[in-house]
Amino acid sequence: MTPSERTSHEETxxxxxxxxxxxxxxxxxxxxxxxxxxxxxxTSAAALELLEEKGGAISVxxxxxxxxxxxxxxxxxxxxxxxxxxLGVIMITAFGIxxxxxxxxxxxxxVFPAGYVExxxxxxxxxxxxxxxxxxxxxxxxxxxxxx
Numbered sequence: 094m095t096p097s098e099r100t101s102h103e104e105t106x107x108x109x110x111x112x113x114x115x116x117x118x119x120x121x122x123x124x125x126x127x128x129x130x131x132x133x134x135x136t137s138a139a140a141l142e143l144l145e146e147k148g149g150a151i152s153v154x155x156x157x158x159x160x161x162x163x164x165x166x167x168x169x170x171x172x173x174x175x176x177x178x179x180l181g182v183i184m185i186t187a188f189g190i191x192x193x194x195x196x197x198x199x200x201x202x203x204v205f206p207a208g209y210v211e212x213x214x215x216x217x218x219x220x221x222x223x224x225x226x227x228x229x230x231x232x233x234x235x236x237x238x239x240x241x
Contacts, residue, residue, distance in 0.1 A: 104227055105150050108133040109140040109168070110157040110185070115212070119155060119185075119219070126220040137163035141171065149178035152230040153207065153223055158186035166192055172204045179233035181207030181226030185214065205229065 106128055108119045116133045123131050132151070134140035137160045144151055154172075158165040165184055172180065182204065184196050193209045200206045207229060208222030 104128075104152045104230075105130045105132060105147065106223065107131075107140060107143060107151050107154045109137065109154060109160070109165075111135055111160055112157075115157070115185075122216045122219055123223065125216075126223070128223065136160065137165075137168045140168065144172070144176060144180075149234070151178075151180065152234075153181045153183065153226045155183045155185055155219075155223070158184055158192055159188060166195065166199070169196065169199050169204070169206070173199060173201045176204050178203065179230045179237065180204045181230050183208040183210060183219075183222050183226055185210050185212055187212040203233070205233075 106123060108116050108131065110116050110119070113135065116135070120131050120133060132143055132147075134143055140154070140156070144154070156165045156168060160168070169182055169184075172182070180203065184192070184206070186192070190209065190211065196209055197206045207226035210219055210222060
């Protein structure tokens, strides 16, 4: 699959991290991987506003576990309750895998755990996780459309 085949208006990625350098570096990794439609938020509140505003346009969220206003696990729990469009969530953390099992227990048919990546992350691993999450979101979106 070429980069132009995996990007479209419907496949927007949202990066949520309070560290500006992480947001910029992640955006650059995604850009080099062919993903151009990338948004970012420095707080959980800003991310939730973007998700509400953009609705189904965002297919994947790359979400930091530790955020100052609302941690990534709480954001995931909130999204499971309110988000109406298929959304893959990739959790990123610099604090090990303590929350990994709990993260994978969260989720629904709509908002689903799509990956758990430790910082500093391997670029190829992150891109692989994003690609898998995009494919899952696409499948779930087509199932939503096909279901009366």
